[in-house]
Amino acid sequence: MLLCTMAFLCSCANFGDDDDRAQKTGADVYVYDFEDLGIELLKNNEYISLNYDSSGIYGLKKSNNDGHINYSFSRIKNGQTRAEEILIGSGNTRFDYLCTDNNDNFYVLRTIYPDKKGVDNINDDYEYSGKGEKKLVKYSPSGDQIWAAALTTQDAAGYIRDMAYVKEIGILTCSTEGLSLYDELTGEGKAIVSKDKGDIHGDRELLVSPDGTVYAVETDSSWKYIVYEFDTKKMNLGKKYNIPKEVPMGAKFFTGTDNDFYYIDKNCIYAFNKGDEKTRKICDLIDSAFYADNIVLLFEKSEDEYEIIADYNTASSRAFSMRKKDSQSDEKKSITIGITTSDSYVRQQVNIFNQENREYNIILTDYTENSLLGYHSAYGRLLEDMQKGKGPDILILSSYSDMCDLRSKGFLEPIDSYLRNDVEISSNKYIENIAGAIKENGKQFAIMPYFSINTCAASSEFLGDEAVSLSNYRNLCNKHNVKIQNVMGTMNFAGADILYETSGFDFIDIKEKTCDFQNYNFINLISLIREVKRAEDSDIYKPLDSNCYIENKSMLLPYVISSFEDYRIIRDGYFKSDIFFNGYPSIGGGISYIEPGMMLSINSRSEYKEKAYEFIRYFLLDEYQYSIEWGFPVYENALDLLMDKSTRARYYIDDSGKRVDTNSTITIGKREFVITPLTTSEASYMKEFICSLNKLQYRDPEIVSLISESVKPYYIGDITAEKASSLVQHRIEKYLKDNNS
Template identity: 25%
Template sequence: MKKRMGKSIFLKKVTVSVLTMAVLVSSVTGCGKKESSADVKSVNQIKEIDKDHFFKEEEIKGVIEEGSEDVYLDYVGGKIKCVYLDQAGKYKFVSANTDGTVDKSYEIPVSTNDKHAFFEMDESENLYMQYSDYESDESDQKTGYYLVKFDNTGKEAGREDLLSDAPANSMFSIEGVAWTKDNGLIISSSRGVEKYSEQDGLTCIIDPKLLHSFKNGGRLIKGSDEQLYIHSYNLDDSRLWKVDLANGKIGEPSKCFGETNADKGLSFSRGEGYGLYAALGNYIYGYDSKEDKITEIANLRDSDIGFEEGINRFIAVNEGEFWATFCKDNGGVYLSKLTKVNPEDIKEKTTVTLGGAYINSDIINEVHKFNKTNDEYRIQVIDYAEDCLSDDEADRSVEKFNLDILSGKAPDILAVSADSSDISGYIDKGVLMDLGPLFDKGGTLENIEFLPNVFEMMHTKDKIYTVFSRFTVNTLAMRKRFAEGRTSLSISDCEEIIDKTGVGYKAAFGSDSYKEGIIYCGGDFDKYLDPENGKCSFTDSDFIELLTFADKFPEQSEYDYGMFDEDRGYLEDKAIFRYSPLSNFRDYAMLKYGVFQDDISLVGCINSNSENSAKICPLAEVGINSKTKYKDAAVQFIKSMFENYDPSNIYSSFPSDKASFEAAKKAATQERGEDDYFSLGYDRIKATPLTEAEVQELSNYILSIKNHDDNFGFYTEINRIIMEEVPAFFGGQKTAEEVADTIQNRATTYMNENK
């Protein structure tokens, strides 16, 4: 068997640049700013399930169409009000009873090149829509800014051009719309806070100068008691301010809301019981504006509700019933009713721990599914990095995770990844159980048959210590006619193709067409490392050739297309090589029929030989503590990871087991209806299913991959050494050979110090 490459050399010092948010500091007693230094979590911090804030979830089908995007959710007149955007780009309104039955629905009559910003409803159930009109579907040039009123049947009942008296080319944006009993419709915009009436139009209530200091202009929020708030937010900060309409002022910010992160964003809803409810990450809080105090209402994580991204939108009927939308892993949303459960009705289960640092969301989702269906065990997730606010804290959380494990404090189940787990160290210390016998004939998991090359990758010294249920494929893609039969790319191949097409170096690799971007694309650094003997070979001609090739590219990417339009460069042959991680068969279909709209070739990473140099990247990778008291529970969890694959979810990552992989292949050839589109920037392209031949071609390619990415991401110490040293060559201070020699010495020293 191929020995799985040891990971310990990479993981003694890890810097993670994407940090999780700071959660609300208070519990049930009050507020305050979270300290900048987070307490690193530990497996010792096992706690009982939070029965006082436990809710059950009931998914409500038939209100929001599958694959749609929700844009408005409210509770008016005792009914749930929702607006969503379907896959065909049509806005639809639905009114539903609290038992989930649809009361009425209608399509909102706007053209496909109209893009909404906000919806609001008054007590007579008139719907207000603020939207921008664009020159075309592809254009970002606005031709109008409108406020439209629809009556309770969906018929247009009024329209106001918000830019009718504005100078040409004036900068204007709307940040929120709220309807109040006393003041009617209130609009927060770059012109300040304005009151709208059909008779008088727009009247300024609060000077725009008071809003300019807010991040992102300030979102308008209405509380249950008609009190208005401004919610200002960006990636680093999120605050709530009271609005005083009577005196035209903005109050002091609440002390309960401060540093957050957009990955687990803060959202608000009015509802009975509190002036305002706040959803933040895995919690829902009640907010008392008079006391400036929050109270925990719902613990979504302990309730196993939703996916790890948290709530998308929510409304509060009262403090015991919420309706919320959550993001599905297929890109759409689903609507759920959340109802409080009496503590005495919660069944007792044995707690089993699953720990890691920066745990993959696929694993969290599998835990939620397991906890909902297993009557005997409940898995508690302990993410050591959950509350980190800085790179130093991120490093500390990873170090703490590995220290706990190697000192005998490992969780029952380990969530591992190349970025945060010293797997070789775990194996040497006997921390990980050999899972191989479970998959042998007569074993508990004998019915799970893996893809042969993936199964090979799971082995270390003829044993299996970790398994992964999902994976992605890292590769470059290009037009087949440019590849001219190539299945891999050498640097000389790239140079020849760039010269022949005339594209030039500033755009050949799209947005990766810059010096360090090329190092990433050619960064198959495993081949330069010999962890068994503590040696490396960065002085080889292959690495020096890569440095010389990268130096032909600009310092910074000069790619002409913006973030949403960069794929158009491949369509127009203004770019050639696209770094294209594939998560599923649909990604391949989007490349072929959306991005290139032509036959394509997958050519792996830049390398010096003709082998398939693409890489399998493990996802949802776990191992079992060899000393756990709950082996049966851990094995049940692993089994469940391979039973939950849904072939109809074409966005799910490639499955590792053969049965699920075959189901995914079949699903990739099937039509999904007229409303199935690829989204490429602002464009929608009718999705095309793959033919059986195309599916088999990609399947054969995946099964031919021999490499797997133990070094996933670019935050390992070896990569850091490389990226610290190569600028000296790019800047002309050193030759490529001198830089390679420095990298060789530093990498060798590091490897030997951490063997």
């Protein structure tokens, strides 16, 4: 989303008046109550510009309907929950930036290209080599064009980076060449500041305060922020003020009334005035139990009352009011969530839960922050807390191996009885093999809302009905004239860990904590990897490209499948022939793995198990299951909907009301491939394949590292394959024994 350009890159720290906080009484000194205003701003749309003015929220909206782009001016007036939209262009027209005046007129930068390619093939307006006609355009509140002004020579020579309305004067633009001012009534423009005056690093941005004062914020030669107040009499940058030194690089600034400026990091909101040496903490978002991926907008309504727009990486943004918490209000009981993988829906649902619940608050602990490799990774930090009895009530896990480890240590609560007694869930039909795969000894310890598939595809026309395994790949290479080092296509030696993570785990019984690497199948596995290394080390080495499957130079394509459309990409994009899913070569054939998207569990020592279940159940319900766009939902009806959707052509309605079919494209090597709909039989085959899987991928980086280190001497010729397999056996046996407690 283009809103991501407004993301806050700074890290949380306690700046300003921590001593002042210590002198105040009450834990709620920086705590606010948040209320969702019921406005869904973003859903499969992008706001190029989004802001507040005296009339409410307004934005420049870009809607992409299967390749057909529309631009609209969107406004949500104060007290309303639905947006009023005015279509201002589509086709070969592009719009950038947006500001409004005191009469609700709005101004945009418009570029008209000679053809639609000018809009389709660029991320940034100025990367397109074609000639587009750029003008600054003024529209009335109803969307009628009032004037379209040619850019100043200065703006036309560079490109505009920001613009702002100067009260009763006109539009101030900030370009790579300097500042220009356009008359409010006529649009006539003139350059007022050239680029050699300030803007050392090209990061100048324009801010407008509620009273109409315009500021320019940028960094100086020491990379410290400074701010200028625009002088409307001299028509140039006026007095310069320093911004407190603790404000980090990448901060996004907002203006206010009680405070001149605000900025937000991931966890806190701070304020300062012109000339202040320190910032003041206004709100601690974590203490307030409020979570978002980014906060992209803040508007000060009155003292201790604000409106914000929170952005989630789910193509959705929500507007909230925030008010200083009443010190006399009842304290809520805290339920904690520990996350080892980031999911925007979790943050959204936490906010919904907290607002709907008068007795409980959910507090997030993000173990992915500041995590290091090895034991001090996100999971290592979580496990340490669990072992100390300080673990969170709810656990959001990133892998099946983490869930198994916690379950074996007795830290996870079985949730079978919760699911059976939940009428809404027990009456739904979930994919049986997926539901069965997640169970351990007949019990379920986690909810897995969605999944992908890690597999290897092969050409059925090339290989016939022969599955590639660790025992037969050499024979198949000889039979089909494929070099052994090319079995896995473009996989190189540096990427060989993918075989340790998949085929390598076929030699381990995780449940029984045993392993058997001293056999010819494992030797065949490391022999294959050695052939890859030998080929790379040779003087005549020439790596394969993506055409290797079409040219029958390789047999297996490793691929993570996350949609039905991936079938078309694999079949017609890579192979151009009928395919089957062989899986990774294993002892008895090939194995395809279920790759969990995330796993939600309940701490067996939690005091709030019922409430914990009340939260995690949401991820099995219709609202979430039907929202899944990457990966496969576990609710069968939601899966069937995706299957049906994959067989139908995508389309949009053009400006004349006609239906226009369209398809997505993907680049494979140097080829652009058009993804056409699946046939009914192809979609059914994909579902049958999904319903045939029964093995979750067990990812343990420590085991992978031990295998890799143990076999390294074999690859450089220092030891035999038998010796390498013996080393692996010894080290993995010891690791499993040490971790069986």
